[in-house]
Amino acid sequence: MNKIRLFGLFLMMSITVIAFGQYKSDITIPDTTKAVITDPKDLSVRYASNISADELKNHLMVLASDSLEGRETGTAGTKMASEYLAEELSNMGLFAQHRPGLNRYFEPVAFTFSKWLDTDLFVNGRRFRLVWEYLAYPDENENNYLIKDNEIIYLGYGIDDPKYSDYKKAKVKDKIIMIRMGEPVNPKTGNSYITGTAQKSDWSTDIHKKLKVAKEKGVKLVLVIDEDIKASIENNRRRLLFPSPKMGDFLNTPIETANAAYISPEIASLIINENARKVEKADRKISKGKPAKVELPVDFATNMTKEVKVIKDRNVIGFIEGKKHPNEYIILSAHYDHLGKRGDEIFNGADDNASGSGMLLEIANAFQRAVMEGNRPDRSVVFLWLTGEEKGLLGSKYYVEHPVFPLENTIANINTDMVGRIDKKYEGNPDYIYVIGSDRLSSDLHKINEEMNQKYCHLTLDYTYNAADDPNQYYYRSDHYSFAKHGIPAIFFFNGVHEDYHRATDEVDKINFDKMVNIGKLIFHTAWELANRPERIKVDGEVK
Known part of the structure; x- marks a missing residue:
């Protein structure tokens, strides 16, 4: 509790707030019986x-x-x-300061805004809608008017690691691949084939690692099967409807990852279609630590047309x-x-x-x-x-x-x-x-701040908006x-x-x-x- 003397009620309220570990949300009235300096x-x-x-x-x-x-x-x-x-x-x-990042009094800033102008996904003529049935992020995808193919390669987990690689003997340049999240695990021991322990590798925690490898291999689109697409859509709806910019000018900066869309199991099943047994067989082989792929004939298309805009401005800095x-x-x-x-x-x-x-x-x-x-x-x-x-x-x-x-x-x-x-x-x-x-x-x-107010100013300090539940x-x-x-x-x-x-x-x-x-x-x-x-x-x- 602060050192200044408050009226009894406010003192009791403040002690109660601190005792229960909450943020102060009442009002501090200065003790006007003590003159300001x-x-x-x-x-x-x-x-x-x-x-x-x-x-x-x-x-x-x-x-x-x-x-x-x-x-x-x-x-x-x-x-x-x-x-x-x-x-x-x-x-x-x-x-003016002569420091890295400063030009006289100015810190130049730039903000890159990306938004979709047109994007849909079609499987065998059926249309799926962004933010309803799949996800794709404009700031993580290159602008592409049309990505189309009559074949998608099911490529397990999309991992390329010295201890396990789904890309072994797979020709994926200019192809569309479909992968799962996570990594292969020994069903008997529960251990990852990559780490050798129950601890998962960063292939499970960082999807961008998979997308970077896909880019390096020349993949034109990665379809990532998201088993809980509803939760992902809910968690990312605001990101897509009200996108935040990247800090910096990325207008002409190539994206390091392959274009990607996160799809529901329903869309994946439609792509697999009559090849479910082949995919199941491939999954059994993968569960033994042996990569496998399945070539899936399908009429697939998606458009990824976006707008990128850069706003440049500057912060102003004075320094003593x-x-x-x-x-x-x-x-x-x-x-x-x-x-x-x-x-x-x-x-x-x-x-x-x-x-x-x-x-x-x-x-x-x-x-x-x-x-x-x-x-x-x-x-x-x-x-x-x-x-x-x-x-x-x-x-x-x-x-x-x-x-x-x-x-x-x-x-x-x-x-x-x-x-x-x-x-x-x-x-x-x-x-x-x-x-x-x-x-x-x-x-x-x-x-x-409370002490300075009591000592010099005698303002009413209102903490109403400081409440955690305000x-x-x-x-x-x-x-x-x-x-x-x-x-x-x-x-x-x-x-x-x-x-x-x-x-x-x-x-x-x-x-x-x-x-x-x-x-x-x-x-x-x-x-x-x-x-x-x-x-x-x-x-x-x-x-x-």
Whole structure:
């Protein structure tokens, strides 16, 4: 439990939450009988005072202006926004870094989207539909208008290993093969013919290993029999209907695996047709560790026509090197993209998330003032503006896959997303903020934020959306989660949704800049403490 004094009810609730190992989901009310510290001799107070409502408004007047056309990822709008952020960093004296993966202040990013335009599967004239009776993934298959043959080779498990090979004496170049998942096992001992033990080899756990071999052998299509195709379809339906991009530009990169479709036992039976006994005989031989194949006459065709699109953009990075622990990093983040235009309407996203982006500039300036006065933080501080959040946390996903600063030395992430408005719950009381994730991976992080709030700010800290069973699941919906997935403690500051959320009416004139100052100061105080405390915070939570 944190060290600050809470009112009795909230104290009891907090103790109960921690005792049962759950995440905090109540509200922390500061003890207002204790005055906040305002003495400028306190360095945290001195530099937090540089966060200015006027400067925040100036930033938002640019970032949420019509000229940036809603800052949709990969457009001229995000390019102009990123140039503004970089110029502001330069003006405050945060110089561009010369590090691998960086170009001035920019980390170039690319996202490759693949989707099916047309795909069906036909066996002896019968049509089967994607996501209903079979699976095939556009990002794992080459574009092919038509794959057709009058013969399919049943090739056991599709394994090519020194200890067992289904490809022995099999001519498969430019052929379609049908294989099973898994690997051959001795029915008497239960041991794999490949490992010699009950432990299965990676031929069972990594289907792509089989598909790579098929590609090397010149196979034009692999049909993988999935004995539980219904579960596989259910588990992968979202992946096919709402595909996530690959991180990087793969437009002209050949796929390393053979084209493949995962089919039901029903489709496999239709392909086998009158040759069931031959396949059974082959399976008995395979169960003895001897490869066997069956050539199956069939009228088979499938079309695999897809569209591949690459979106290019950039994350923006500012950096202050620490004086005592320069190789330990605190990352403060905010996404700067939004929804762009819909027809003639411009979605300027003043709250979402020009507010977080502008606030991060002010916090960076506060840290830089400390540096200029000879009070450089002990740990390095990274200011990270991310693109692609509205398209699925893409900028942060790219960053953690291509980190500029080592993830293992990243102490914490502080993420700011929508901090300029007041939701219905707190109408008339702007001195609040929703806190999400602070206690999920590090009890230290949670305690520090609460202590900094009690000591300097006296905001109401609302943890409603931090509950594991909260239906909104905001913990998984902003960029901090990309860091949390990698075991990096993360805290997310959020003002809640409002009637202008993701609407063209989310404009600067509705922003409460005084509220933003107060939240910005809390974030600064927490970051300053993380950067200057003697020990790095402990990770004592579980990644979920």
